[in-house]
Amino acid sequence: MATERPLSPHLQVYRWQITMTMSILHRVTGVIITVGAFALACWLLALASGGEHYVRAAALLASPFGKLVLFGFSLSLVYHLLNGIRHLLWDMGWGFEIPEFYRSGWTVLVLTIVFTVAIWFAALKVHP
Amino acid sequence: MSNIGTGGAPAGAPRAEYRTPLKIARGLGSAKSGVGHWWAQRVTAILLVLLVPWLIGVLVSLIGLDLDSARHVIARPWNAIPLAAFVIAAFWHAKLGMQVVIEDYVHTRWVEITLQLLVTFACVLAALASLYALGHIALLAPTTLS
Numbered sequence: 001m002a003t004e005r006p007l008s009p010h011l012q013v014y015r016w017q018i019t020m021t022m023s024i025l026h027r028v029t030g031v032i033i034t035v036g037a038f039a040l041a042c043w044l045l046a047l048a049s050g051g052e053h054y055v056r057a058a059a060l061l062a063s064p065f066g067k068l069v070l071f072g073f074s075l076s077l078v079y080h081l082l083n084g085i086r087h088l089l090w091d092m093g094w095g096f097e098i099p100e101f102y103r104s105g106w107t108v109l110v111l112t113i114v115f116t117v118a119i120w121f122a123a124l125k126v127h128p
Numbered sequence: 129m130s131n132i133g134t135g136g137a138p139a140g141a142p143r144a145e146y147r148t149p150l151k152i153a154r155g156l157g158s159a160k161s162g163v164g165h166w167w168a169q170r171v172t173a174i175l176l177v178l179l180v181p182w183l184i185g186v187l188v189s190l191i192g193l194d195l196d197s198a199r200h201v202i203a204r205p206w207n208a209i210p211l212a213a214f215v216i217a218a219f220w221h222a223k224l225g226m227q228v229v230i231e232d233y234v235h236t237r238w239v240e241i242t243l244q245l246l247v248t249f250a251c252v253l254a255a256l257a258s259l260y261a262l263g264h265i266a267l268l269a270p271t272t273l274s
Contacts, residue, residue, distance in 0.1 A: 027229060034222040041215070041254040041261075047198060048261035054195050074184075081180050084173055091170060119184060126191050 018105045026083050029076035036073040071120065078115045082108045165224060172221040179214045186211075199265050208266040212259055219255040223248060 014020070046057035060066045086104050089095055095104050156162035186207060190198050201207060226247045234240040 030225045031229060034226055037218050037222055038254050041258040044258050044261035048264040050195055085177060088173060123188050123191055
């Protein structure tokens with residue numbers, strides 16, 4: 001769409017900051033775990049139906065492809081959960097100084113890795 | 129909020145009010161739905177902050193279980209009821225989030241409306257299907273196990 005009027009500068013003129021990446025990641029992970037929620041609904045239906053449906057769902061989840069997708073869902077879920085808490089704290093007026101934005105951002109990223117690894121450590125310990 | 133009802137005029141200035149008293153009392157503003165979307169997103173978010181860590185624990189505990197054992201775990205009231213709450217909160221929250229994403233990035237009106245309708249229908253359907261599945265599991269699993 002061609003626009004004649006002057007436009008404000010877009011993303012590419014700004015120096016990279018962790019805050020901009022975390023902001024778009026919140027959206028991306030939100031869309032990913034929406035897909036995950038639909039997968040969970042399918043799994044619940046398979047569990048209710050039983051028989052062949054459950055066998056197929058269980059086989060899919062246990063396959064390398066299934067594990068990879070589950071890993072993506074879990075990583076996205078943990079990130080969205082932690083960064084969501086960051087958003088809720090902002091809503092309460094907490095953490096609005098610039099250094100606090102960076103500190104809370106890195107905290108979320110590090111904890112995302114730690115919690116996701118912990119979940120998969122527990123999961124693979126139960127059933128390698 | 130001393131500006132409400134004064135049309136943004138400084139205190140003491142003559143009133144230039146074009147809104148009816150009912151419009152002011154409803155307080156929904158020019159966006160027509162006020163802050164309803166914002167609040168619903170936060171309320172479901174707080175519920176999900178509480179439920180998601182629990183849900184992850186339940187799902188991990190199900191790994192490797194056979195059909196009957198998995199059903200038995202889900203059928204417990206203190207699992208089935210929070211799961212039902214999770215499903216409602218999650219699909220509600222997802223609908224609100226997807227709505228904003230579509231509003232921000234889809235600028236062809238008929239495509240946007242179509243996507244909004246599809247997202248709404250899909251989220252309602254998935255929530256209802258999940259609740260049906262949970263009810264089926266919760267009410268039927270114990271009898272099959274006894």
